[in-house]
Amino acid sequence: MPFTGCGRPTGARDGPRITTSTRMNIYQYSGLHPASVDRQFRKVVDHLQAGDFRAADVKKLAGTPYYRARLNDTDRLLFRFGRHKGQTCLLLLELIPNHAYAKSRFLRGAAVDETRLQPLPAPDKVEAADVQSLAYVPGGGGHFHLLDKVLFFDPQQEEVLRLPVPLIIIGSAGSGKTALTLEKIKLLTGTEKAPARVLYVTLSAYLAENASRLYRSFGYENPGQEVDFFSFREFLETISIPEGKEVQFRQFRGWFERHRPYSKVKDAHRLFEE
Template sequence: MLQYKDLNLRRVKAAFDKVKAAIEAGDFRSADVKKLNAGPYYRARLDYTNRLLLQFARIDRPAAEGGSETVCLALEVIENHAYERSRFLRGAVVNEARIEREPAADAKAPALGAEAAPLRWLGPGRTQFELLDKPIVFDEAQDEAYRHPAPLVVIGSAGSGKTAVTLARLREAEGRVLYVTLSAYLAQGA
């Protein structure tokens, strides 16, 4: 299970650890994982009033490297069933009564892997991910660049993750920021 970098577990750490262990063991029934009617999201029961918002991502690898793998992304703790306050659900209406009647998700279900968001790379030992337009896990060099204090000039070859690192940094920047690029697409859309 990968955790969103801003996941706040301060009130539910013990319950989260139990749910995490159950999901990593493929025991979705013990974690009470159920599909939400709003988008590709699931929820796990942490305790009587709190839920953990989940999404699944798929890593496609060659068969020689183990083939496809589906990983669970822990996005957000939803306190007191307040789904309407979720930043990921964005105000979508979640009918609690409908959730409870649906059977628990099955770790082996083909639909689970089919609707999972694509994840291009998963580094060994990585436990956190960034969420830009899709889930992204930084490698060691990208993580080092991300954590480096400003000012920062990011250079690298095509496909090295410069844009992902820069956009992640820009999302957290306060005050005025200068972003220089030769890409018209990024200059207008980033």
């Protein structure tokens, strides 16, 4: 199953292999919580960072770009290789408890026979086609987020993510508002018996559908919350069917021209979009 990141994998199976001459940076998915196997997790991460893949018992999952490391007799750590500007890194994705590969978010029910997995003795033996090309990574390791691709937030975005709600996020097109909002939503959680109710509303039906798709990427589920994605019209229709027709830009512009002298914003289209 392909893993969509910040760019597509480069190279081919007969292309150049990856080499590492220093300790690799390791990035942990923000949704990966290894507390139940913390001691074994830290030990394996140390082996991986040092490039000692034999000690970590790294093996490739055939037919996928994923690899697993052995935490203990029953638990495994799923990860991928990444590369940015010629530097190899590891993306730690998921704990696989009790050999339950079929329950993995990323393997999507794939059957895995551990007796047939191929060992990867060193990072320089990985095939280039298995390495995810990344547009940006912060130096020194850390955490990443995941929607339909790997996301690294800059310090300002991470600060916004940690702020309490209520919260207003303002930014230009392409500034990451949607990704930041969806990652913030994931933090608004209750319990399985009393899940948090979250409502995502936007004027555009397309944006509502796209946000829902991004939120659920790679089979993401959160039993501690119930999230509804609606366009504004769809949301109103959950209350009552509004009378009349939605105001289009032509009608809005006619109304705006009559009130332009009293508006600080002189661009009718900009105001309509807002």
